[in-house]
Amino acid sequence: MSSPSWPTAITFIEPNQVRVRGYAIGELMGRVGFGSAVYLILRGELPDERTGRLMEAILVSSIDHGATPPSALAARTTASSGAGLGPAVAAGILSISRYHGGAIQQCALQLGEVVKRGGGSGEGGLDRAAVEMVRRLKADRLRMAGFGHRIHTDDPRTKRLFALAVEAGADGSYMAAARAVQRAFAAEGRQLPINVDGAIAVVLADLGFEPEVMNGLFMIARLPGLVAHAVEEQTRNRPMRSIDPGAHVYDGPAAREPE
Numbered sequence: 001m002s003s004p005s006w007p008t009a010i011t012f013i014e015p016n017q018v019r020v021r022g023y024a025i026g027e028l029m030g031r032v033g034f035g036s037a038v039y040l041i042l043r044g045e046l047p048d049e050r051t052g053r054l055m056e057a058i059l060v061s062s063i064d065h066g067a068t069p070p071s072a073l074a075a076r077t078t079a080s081s082g083a084g085l086g087p088a089v090a091a092g093i094l095s096i097s098r099y100h101g102g103a104i105q106q107c108a109l110q111l112g113e114v115v116k117r118g119g120g121s122g123e124g125g126l127d128r129a130a131v132e133m134v135r136r137l138k139a140d141r142l143r144m145a146g147f148g149h150r151i152h153t154d155d156p157r158t159k160r161l162f163a164l165a166v167e168a169g170a171d172g173s174y175m176a177a178a179r180a181v182q183r184a185f186a187a188e189g190r191q192l193p194i195n196v197d198g199a200i201a202v203v204l205a206d207l208g209f210e211p212e213v214m215n216g217l218f219m220i221a222r223l224p225g226l227v228a229h230a231v232e233e234q235t236r237n238r239p240m241r242s243i244d245p246g247a248h249v250y251d252g253p254a255a256r257e258p259e
Helices: 034-043 049-061 070-080 085-094 103-139 156-167 173-187 196-207 211-236
Strands: 011-014 017-020
Touching: 017 034, 034 049, 034 211, 049 156, 049 196, 049 211, 070 085, 070 211, 085 211, 103 173, 103 196, 103 211, 156 196, 173 196, 196 211
Parallel strands: none
Antiparallel strands: 011 017
């Protein structure tokens, strides 16, 4: 007796045929960039060219951030134990949580509240809603996700993502809300920049993504970096070493520009 059927709208498979959201994967290969393919599998439709370029930028923006983030350290520590590539990378992915990478979803939810409360009253309404949000977070001793950074005071990734979002016409109510929150912090004497997590949240929300999938975009983006860290740990360092993140020394290529 066969089990009851259940539906999936993602990928169709039969002998000699693979279709992702209806598109033959062989036809997508070489014609569609990875960012566009990610957009397709998550949203169900292919993006236009400018949105596809914006998706590529989101994935590139978070490909790596050095040897000190929790995910890189988790991957390296696991690799140092003698584990294979899969467990090492999985350990890195598992460390992406509330305070590392997880801020994207939370930022989108918080900005969504600002948009809901003040979006119908123009910029002034957003400013009032943002001030209320910042004051409420301060009173509750909570953080505004996606703002501030332990290293950067003017995150270069944010500037580029926002510029590409404007080109793609994806600078909507969430970007306006983020600017309002930044002004609210400044009014209280706190110059908190929008970090890359916040920028990704803003762009994805203005593109229509649901908050529930946003942290997944960060995981997709960071995966190649975790592979690189795990393999480097396995090939350049002795096993079972005591990893001091502050002691690492960069010895890769000097600053250079893409052609």
